[in-house]
Amino acid sequence: MTALSKLFRTTAFRLSLTYLALFSAAAIVAMFYIYWNTTVLLQRQLSETIDAELQGLAEQYKAGRLDQLIRTVADRSRTPGNSLYLVADKDGRRLAGNLTAVSPQLWNSLGPVEFAYRRPAEGGTERRLAFANVFRLPDGYRLIVGRDIEDRRVLARTIRSAMLWGLGVIALFGIGGGVWVSRKLLARIDAVSATTRTIMEGDLTGRLPVNGSGDELDRLSESLNLMLARIEQLMAGLREVSDNIAHDLKTPLNRLRNRVEAALREPDGDGPIYREALERTIEEADGLIKTFNALLSIARLEAGAGGENRETLDVSGLVRDVAELYEPVAEERGLALRCETSEPIRVHADRQLLGQAIANLIDNAIKYGAPEAGKSGNGTEPEVAVSARARGAMAEIAVSDRGPGVPAAERERVLDRFVRLEASRSEPGSGLGLSLVAAVARLHGGSLRLEDNDPGLRVVLTVPVEAEAHVNGAAQNATAGAEIRPT
Structure with a gap:
């Protein structure tokens, strides 16, 4: 052509x-x-x-x-x-x-x-x-x-001549303008096509050109560039997850294999050793299954799936009930679990997912929120504080502790999958808890941010408030029909 x-x-x-x-x-x-x-x-x-x-x-x-x-x-x-x-x-x-x-x-x-x-x-x-x-x-x-x-x-005769000349000038400028507009548009389309070809060849860093005019092609290019940036981010996340899975799951799988080999090397008939080996193997398998389930949940949430069972509920009541479930766990750790909620805050959310997210935040605070030696936080006793408040159009669920906290430079990174700081290596876990909470927040149109609690860490989960919503009867019981398990 x-x-x-x-x-x-x-x-x-x-x-x-x-x-x-x-x-x-x-x-x-x-x-x-x-x-x-x-x-x-x-x-x-x-x-x-x-x-x-x-x-x-x-x-x-x-x-x-x-x-x-x-x-x-x-x-x-x-x-x-x-x-x-x-x-x-x-x-x-x-x-x-x-x-x-x-x-x-x-x-x-x-x-x-x-x-x-x-x-x-x-x-x-x-x-x-x-x-x-x-x-x-x-x-x-x-x-x-x-x-x-x-x-x-x-x-x-003059009018007829003016008509003919006028039509000729109109045709000349019309065709010339059409050629000029077509060439300009064709040049931009060719640039877009060239960029898309580089992207199809595997270079996800390519972006569609934007000339700054603010026209419809610029708006389309900006939207597509946002989509490409999101795709690049997801692909980078996928590569990172693949690397993390290969790295983090290699150790428990090796432990499984070594434990089974050790049991097989024992003399026949040594029942207690076999039993202990099988029990430890089951524990490791349960941990692996839990990790894969968390990965699947995060993938579904980031893909926009999940949350089909949304309802109007009182987030203050949900926070109180989840905190009540974790009070015995906090006492075992020597922590005081304090819950502060105001009037009912009505949101339209999936009860199970939101309850899971709150449970993950409280579980993390209990695991990693103990104050460092010689530091009692507020001067009385180690504690974990949970609160729910309405701030404008958003409901804020905050969980704070008096532990070592997270350095400011690491607060964005710890939201990624399989990221665990050195201070948390001694506790069991897979590094997926905050990733799941962030995915739940994004699914509901909210956000997750980490702040300094001076000392300690304050994690804030926000979800949009539903205006003039009415809490149904089932919403009064935050745990009804929902199984809350930390990840």
Whole structure:
């Protein structure tokens, strides 16, 4: 396909031709309307002028018969202008007027008529067009009263010429503009196509060009660039997850294999050793299954799945009930679990997912929130504080502890999958808890942020508040129909 044929096949060029055709048709109609109205107006003015002169001459004829008519026509003929007069006898001899000769067709006509006549001009005579009324008087006399309309014919010819030239200029600019617009659009489309080809070849860092004009192509490119950035992020996350799975699951799988080999090396019939090996193997298998289930949950949430069972619920009641479930666990760790909630806060959310997220935050705070040696946090006793408050259009669920906290440089990274800081390596876990909470927040249109609790860590989960929602009966029991398990 040649560049010219490619240009002519573009939608922009076809649209330009369509607009050109429509505009040309509208221009033709408008010009014809102007021409027609101008012609009608001039014809009306001409007829009214001739009728007025005829009325005046008729009065003169009634007053003084033919002699008075001849004198009046002779006087008017001497006045310069475009008026034409002729009074002739039955033999065609001119008695008065500025028409020197008439054709047989004009002489035999009656009423309004257009005719050509000649009049003196520089270098001889010229042929001109006139419009007149022919009246037959008694005894075969003729009275012709008319006006020179050669200027009107010149005006009509000028209008027709202007129409043709105007249409030509419109067509020239229309086609030229269509070619220019098509070339500009084709250049941008080619740039987009080139970028998409590089992306299809595996370079996910490519982005569609944006020229900063803010037009529809820029808006489309910006939206696609956001999509490409999200795809690149997901692919990077997928590669990271694959690497993390290969790294983090290799150790428990090796432990499984070594434990089974150690059991097999024992003498036959040593039941307690076999039993212990099987129990430890089951524990490791349960941990692996739990890790894979968490990965599947995060993948489903990030893909927009899940949350089908949303309902209007009181998030304050949900926080209180989940905190109540973890009070014995906190006591075993020597921590005080304090829950602070205000009036009911109504949100439209999936109870099980939101409860799971809150449970993960409290579980993490209990595991890693013990104060460091010699630091009691608030001066009384180690504690984990859970609160739920409405802030504008968002409900904030905050879980804070008095532990070592998370360095500011690491707060974004710990939201990724399988990320565990060195201080948390001694506790069981897979590093998926905060990733799951962040996925739940995004699914509900909220966010998850980590803040300094000075000392300790404060984790804030936000979800949108549902305006004027009514808590149904089931929402009063936050744990009804929901199984809450930390990840």
